Amino acid sequence: xxIKRVKDYIYWLYYxxxxxxxxxxxxxxxxxxxHTITVTVFAMVVYTAYVFVPIHVRLAFEFFSQILGGQxxxxx
Amino acid sequence: xxxxxxxxxxxxxxxxxxxxxxxxxxxxxxxxxxVLTLFGYLRDFMRQWKIEKCQNATEREEQKDFVPLYQDFxxxxxxxxxxxxxxxWNRPICSVPGAKVDMMERVSHDYNWTFTYTxxxxxxxxxxxxxxxxxxAQKAGTCQEAAAKVLSQxxxxxxxxxxxxxNLDKHEELEKxxxxxxxxxxxxxxxxxxxxxxxxxxALVGKGCLILSDELNHASLVLGARLSGATIRIFKHxxxxxxxxxxxxxxxxxxxxxxxxWKKILILVEGIYSMEGSIVxxxxxxxxxxxxxxxxxxxxxxxxxxxxPSGRGVVEYFGLSPEDVDVMxxxxxxxxxxxxxxxxxxxxxxxxxxxxxxxxxxxxSLSPPVVEQIITSMKCIMGEDGTTVGxxxxxxxxxxxxxxxxxxxxxxFIIYGNEDSPVVPLMxxxxxxxxxxxxxxxxxxxxxxxxxxxxxxxxxxxxxxxLSAAHTKEMLxxxxxxxxxxxxxxxxxxxxxxxxxxxxxxxxxxxxxETED
Numbered sequence: 168x169x170i171k172r173v174k175d176y177i178y179w180l181y182y183x184x185x186x187x188x189x190x191x192x193x194x195x196x197x198x199x200x201x202h203t204i205t206v207t208v209f210a211m212v213v214y215t216a217y218v219f220v221p222i223h224v225r226l227a228f229e230f231f232s233q234i235l236g237g238q239x240x241x242x243x
Numbered sequence: 244x245x246x247x248x249x250x251x252x253x254x255x256x257x258x259x260x261x262x263x264x265x266x267x268x269x270x271x272x273x274x275x276x277x278v279l280t281l282f283g284y285l286r287d288f289m290r291q292w293k294i295e296k297c298q299n300a301t302e303r304e305e306q307k308d309f310v311p312l313y314q315d316f317x318x319x320x321x322x323x324x325x326x327x328x329x330x331x332w333n334r335p336i337c338s339v340p341g342a343k344v345d346m347m348e349r350v351s352h353d354y355n356w357t358f359t360y361t362x363x364x365x366x367x368x369x370x371x372x373x374x375x376x377x378x379x380a381q382k383a384g385t386c387q388e389a390a391a392k393v394l395s396q397x398x399x400x401x402x403x404x405x406x407x408x409x410n411l412d413k414h415e416e417l418e419k420x421x422x423x424x425x426x427x428x429x430x431x432x433x434x435x436x437x438x439x440x441x442x443x444x445x446a447l448v449g450k451g452c453l454i455l456s457d458e459l460n461h462a463s464l465v466l467g468a469r470l471s472g473a474t475i476r477i478f479k480h481x482x483x484x485x486x487x488x489x490x491x492x493x494x495x496x497x498x499x500x501x502x503x504x505w506k507k508i509l510i511l512v513e514g515i516y517s518m519e520g521s522i523v524x525x526x527x528x529x530x531x532x533x534x535x536x537x538x539x540x541x542x543x544x545x546x547x548x549x550x551x552p553s554g555r556g557v558v559e560y561f562g563l564s565p566e567d568v569d570v571m572x573x574x575x576x577x578x579x580x581x582x583x584x585x586x587x588x589x590x591x592x593x594x595x596x597x598x599x600x601x602x603x604x605x606x607x608s609l610s611p612p613v614v615e616q617i618i619t620s621m622k623c624i625m626g627e628d629g630t631t632v633g634x635x636x637x638x639x640x641x642x643x644x645x646x647x648x649x650x651x652x653x654x655x656f657i658i659y660g661n662e663d664s665p666v667v668p669l670m671x672x673x674x675x676x677x678x679x680x681x682x683x684x685x686x687x688x689x690x691x692x693x694x695x696x697x698x699x700x701x702x703x704x705x706x707x708x709x710l711s712a713a714h715t716k717e718m719l720x721x722x723x724x725x726x727x728x729x730x731x732x733x734x735x736x737x738x739x740x741x742x743x744x745x746x747x748x749x750x751x752x753x754x755x756x757e758t759e760d
Binding site: 179182183185186187189193194 | 271275282328675678733
């Protein structure tokens with residue numbers, strides 16, 4: 168019973184995505200094209216975030232702590 | 244006790260609200276339109292390079308080098324969005340459009356370019372789309388019997404214009420009745436409501452006159468104003484400060500080049516605006532008209548029969564005198580269950596229109612059974628047929644209106660317009676939800692009218708409910724339950740109960756007293 172509710176909820180979320188992006192009115196082949204493009208763009212955003220965000224956060228933290236602390240950091 | 248705002252002119256509270264579009268919803272709507280535009284360009288590209296068969300109207304081969312006919316935005320929108328959701332409009336009905344209606348089922352196998360009928364008839368759909376405010380669209384009852392009798396007496400066709408041989412005694416009877424109903428000296432009836440506006444405004448004003456028209460006026464008023472050749476200036480919707488500024492400028496500066504005074508200034512307003520559900524601020528308009536000595540043309544197409552304690556329209560709703568309005572126009576299509584329009588006013592005005600109106604000279608006059616339907620329904624509303632059916636209907640409509648609007652607001656939808664107007668626009672905003680709402684409501688056996696661009700601004704698409712005195716409370720409860728379900732399914736409950744306050748300016752900024760000459 169719970170599985171059915173979860174599946175219905177996920178289907179309802181998919182329906183909202185179709186309505187908001189107007190792919191509800193598109194023909195099936197246009198919908199497939201749109202979903203492919205959206206999923207590709209989303210995957211690229213996630214991958215880029217996974218690869219680059221931790222490094223950038225660490226560098227920004229070091230930069231700000233150097234400004235605020237005032238002590239010269241040894242560049243090793 | 245007069246309500247003290249805007250000069251103490253209102254005898255009852257004026258509750259009108261237009262909730263602001265939520266920012267996220269507006270952004271997502273633009274995103275949706277962006278996706279549709281991209282796919283529209285793709286499909287147009289494919290159609291031009293013959294990858295896909297072109298099913299819409301195009302120029303002929305020999306005309307391909309001429310100036311293109313179908314490249315503007317309206318045609319682009321038509322091909323690429325309207326066609327995809329076209330099955331919510333032009334639905335064929337096959338019974339009288341009363342509180343419940345039968346509809347013919349149709350399917351499309353090529354994405355709404357062509358339709359085929361399955362042969363099945365969907366019965367007893369609750370009709371929330373017909374302009375049937377007092378429920379006179381019936382196939383049985385006193386109106387129908389009287390109309391059938393007149394049909395057997397006079398036939399259906401008139402075969403002439405009003406000025407030649409088409410002036411029946413029924414028309415004279417109707418006009419006297421309409422004049423008595425409205426409380427004016429004299430009235431004239433025409434065959435078509437749209438033609439009443441578009442053909443009579445040119446007879447009243449011409450070059451050298453000024454027309455001040457509301458932003459959201461109906462196409463018939465706009466067409467009539469443009470045909471007349473007068474100068475047209477637009478004031479913001481129901482905004483009396485904007486109207487007063489325009490009037491002041493007109494009186495002070497006169498005509499544009501020669502600075503001569505305007506021959507006539509005519510203010511065009513409607514009683515109820517059907518896309519917004521708002522009611523005109525008539526006391527203020529009349530005060531302004533008297534102060535600046537201009538004329539008022541009031542189009543009561545949706546408000547006659549639907550407002551006022553005895554159904555006599557927006558003038559009675561505000562408790563004003565019909566002599567203050569120079570030209571009272573209305574239609575018989577909405578509350579009387581017939582067709583046609585009328586103009587009422589002073590005797591000299593109507594006698595002038597009888598000779599000079601294009602509609603009287605060139606258009607066929609009203610058909611006799613239709614005239615009888617109007618006469619019977621009007622007598623019913625006035626109570627002259629000896630029953631209280633008319634009064635009961637007017638009161639039922641007012642109750643239905645208040646109940647329906649209150650329930651929808653409580654559910655959390657964004658509803659535009661005045662508390663007392665029987666036209667209820669429910670905001671949808673996103674283009675995919677236009678088609679989805681129409682289809683989901685039809686699946687649940689409720690027929691609604693959804694409206695998008697170009698009848699409304701492009702992001703403010705809406706579903707418009709027209710209440711009727713023929714709707715019982717059970718029908719309204721069923722409809723509200725289904726609207727609630729569809730609202731949850733489609734996530735339509737945008738309201739954050741933050742109403743934009745009406746601009747009631749303090750009393751001393753706008754003076755309505757007449758100036759001493």
